[in-house]
Amino acid sequence: MDDAHLLSDPLADILAAYMGERRGVVLLAATSEMPLPAPIARTLKEQRLQRVELQPLEPADAQRMARSMLVTDRAAAASPHLAKLSGGNPLLLRELARSDQPAAGGPVSVPSMASLHRTSLDGLAAEQRRALELIALAEPGRLCALERVIGEETLLRLEDLRLIRVSCDSPGAAPGVRTAHPLLPHALRAEVAHLRSRHHLRAYKEALGSAELSDNEISRLVGWSLSVHAECTEAELLRAVAILTERDDLTEALTVTRAGLVRFGTLAAHRALLDTLIALGRNAEVHEHVQAVHATGDADPSGLLWAYRVNASLQAHDHETARAMLPLVPARFERELLTSQLAWCERDYPRCSKVARASLRAAADTTEVVRATVFAMFADCRRGRPLDALKTYRGAVGCIDQRSCPPVVRSSLTSAYASALHLSGSFREAEQVLVAECRRSNLSVKIAAERQVGLGVMSLETGRVRAAVRLFASVAHSPSAQWRNTAQAWMVLAESSLPVPDRTLDPGVVTSIPPAHRTVHTVLAEAVTACGRGDRALALELLGFALAESLEQGAHTDAAIVAHQHARLGLRIPGADLARIEVQGDYLVSRVRFARGCTERSACLVQSAAEGFQRVGAAPAAAEAYAELHRLHQSDGDQRAAARAAAAAQRVLAQCDLLVPAPRQSADSFVPLTERESEIAGMAARGMPDKAIAEALSISVRTVSNTLYRIYAKTGVRDRRRLRRLMGSERPGGY
Known part of the structure; x- marks a missing residue:
């Protein structure tokens, strides 16, 4: 359906009800310049509709x-x-x-653009045409201000002609006036002469008076002022740049910052331009601009812009140049924070955390406190110390007003907080933080993709596999290459828990992810894919290298994740490496305990891991741990304890939509099905009752029942339905 933003509420209600029944796929197209009908907006917030931002065509x-x-x-x-x-x-x-x-x-x-709407505009009186021009230029214009400038009678006439409409973008917001068709303002703006547009701007700003302006109004008025060379303050321009950057409209932000630099030429204007260039990844232009500024010696007498050259070098992975320039950064805070960033880029996480905390002590304002806190928290999360990260958050950020920080900095803090909650085992709180962020309407494309991936991870690790797959798939076409590749790796992990016919992504896609976007989960996806092909040697090599590298870098979170995957796939882990992993929080500790328990064949450690997973809500991991506990008790001859563990595994597994169980299949514990067992398993999976199988194979019904009992014990399933799903899979173990 095209132009979904133009739907009436009754029609939108019908469409929302249809989507709720999930009878088919609904594809809606809408402009972001106009609010969605309330029923469609509600469906979007409830995540029954995925939002994809379409960029302009090349x-x-x-x-x-x-x-x-x-x-x-x-x-x-x-x-x-x-x-x-x-x-x-x-x-x-x-x-x-x-x-x-x-x-x-x-x-x-x-x-011309105006000719597209010739029938709408022909016949308008001059006064009405001028009024419509003002509305198009100010869109969305405040109703109260437009009533003062245009007059109520003219507005009523334009509404009767269905050329304008009144709406509120959000509850409590001032009513705004828009043109009725999304292309009409483009047509009108293109036809308005320069001086006429300048006159409209002056009249509209006088009508606004001292009213507090929304972000939309500020960015629109600043852009309008620049287009007609009218006056605007530097503070208004810088705020407009921050708004455009938060929306990921970096091209427009660059246009505004260049105009601001010509108009004001201050250090703040230079910094706004450099911030935008950094966000766009134009690192060479950053170096050229700072060199040009330093050549004049006027705008940056204290050398504050050296920090941007260091940042650009780090973004370009030129660590040697960044290290050489660091002493030239005069401000202690910026120098220490960039040193921490360099340590992060070099994957020296202990040093990154240490230097970030030093810069936190040197922070002079709210923004600096938050920036230093973000680096310290992310470093602690990678070091396996999420509880320390949460302590830093509550100590440094809980007592300041974050609203004074730039939106991008606040967003980074939210990411760090959600990551710390997740790794510490506070799954529900982490998910609540991410859901609240996703409900914001002005998220940039990159940040929206990051939030979707985060929610997908939460869904996967709590057993909602199909929901996770949908969330990862929604990022598959994101303009952000980093999060698109991350989502692909996670989707391979998620789909490995589904029957083969339900999988949509080629697992080989992870091998094409560029090195700059590879994470520990990319390696996990490659290892699972290798095991699916029967290449356990490659899986062991991949995970072994990742474990050694993580420990060398001090990335104990990654080490715990890799060790856990070793154990899940039944691959041997050197005991010395396990002893070096130091982590905090129920979730990470349980991962390490499970790996140690499988390596040492310790029922006590595996039970502790299963209980830890269950406490935090990691249902798939808990079910696997209880299944492994069942096998350990069986091998020790303790049938009663084995039965209790099996019952616990089934109870936890019932909380998941994990369709294909992922039992641990190590070389010393996996017992393959015999030829006769495979034959009976196949017939049972096809729905044949015991009597029919017995007749087909000329054996007794009792023999069939006993054989099925052995099959269930070996495969870890308990009925024909689960056996049918397992027989539809071609892999030895899923996520």
Whole structure:
């Protein structure tokens, strides 16, 4: 459905009800410039609808689409102009192509934007046309201000003509006036002369008076002021840049910062431009700009901009250049924080944590406190010390007002807090933090993808596998390459717990993830894929290297995760490596205990791990631990304890939608099915009753029952339904 933002509430209610029944796939297209109908917005917040931000088309793609819309050879020649005029907006491109299709053999005529709405605008009085221009320029314009400038009678007439509509973007917000069609403001703005636009701006700002402005209004007014060379304060411009950056509209933010630099030329304007270039990854331009500033010697007499060159070098993975420039950074806080960042890039996490805490003591304002806290928390999380990270958060951040921090810095703090909660075992609290973030409407593409992956991890580790797969899939086409690759690795892990027919992603995709985006979970996905192919030697090599590297870097969280995966896949772990892993919190401690228990064949350690997993809500890991405990008790001859462990495993597994159990299958404990057992298992999985199997194989029903008992004991399943799902899988162990 196109233009879903134009749906009436009754129609939106019907559509939301249809989506709730999950009868099929619903694809909606809507503009972000207008609010969604309340029922659709509610469905989005309840995560029954996934949001994907569509970026403008590349010029080549826009030309290709334009050629497909035009009918004659001569019309196709207009495609470059059409593509440029549309700015990569497919909706606008469609309207341009529809508006004036040339006759066969006739001259090509590319219409103006206003001609797209000729029928809507023809017949308007001059006063009404001017009023509509002001509304388009100010959109969304405040109703009270527009009533003062335009007058109530003119507004009523425009509403009667269905050219404008009044809406509220959020509860409690001031009513705003928008044009009725999303393309109409583009058409009107393109036709307004420079001085007329400047006059409209002056009148509208006078009508606003001293009213407190929303983020949308600030960014719109600053952009409007710059376009007509009108006055705006440096504070307004810098706030507009922060708003645009938070929305991930970095191209527009760069345009505003360049204009601000020309207009003000202050150190703050230079820093705003450099921040935007860093966010865009234009590291070479950062070096060039700082060199040009230092060549004049006026704007940065104290050398504060050296920090940006260090940051750009770190982003470009040029650690030697960053290290050489660090002494040139004059401010102690910036120098120590960049030193911590360098240690992070070099994967020296203990040093990163130590230096970040030193910079925290040197922090002079709220933003510096939060920035240092973020680095200290992330470093502690990688070191396996999430409880220390939470202590840092509550001690340093709990007593300050985070609202004064830039949005990007606040977002990083939220990520660090959610990560610490997750690793410490506070799954529910971590999920609540991420859900609250996802409900924000102004998340950037990158941050939205990060939050979706985080929620997917929470869903997977609590046993909601199908929900996790949906969340990871929603990031599959994200413009953020980093989080797109991370989601692919997690999706391979999640789908390994589903029957083969239900899997949608080729596991081999993880081998194509570039080194800069590889994480410990990429290695886990590769190891699971290798085991699925029967290549246990490759899985052991991958995990063994990852474990040794994690311990060398002081990344004890990664070491605990890798050791746990070793044990889950039945691969041997050197006891000396296990003894070196030091972690905090029920979740990480339980991972290490499970690995040690499997290596040492200690029922006590495995039981402790199972209970720890169960306490934090990690149902799949708890079920696996209880299943391993069942096997250990069986091998010790303690059938009563084995039965209790098996019952506990089944109780926990019932909380999951984990369709294919993932029993540990080590070389010394896995007993394969005999040929006859495999034959009977296949017949039972196809739904044949014991009597029919007995008749088909000319054996007694009792023999069939006894054989099925042995099959259930070997495979870890308890009924035909689960056996059927297991027989549909072709792997030795899933996530």
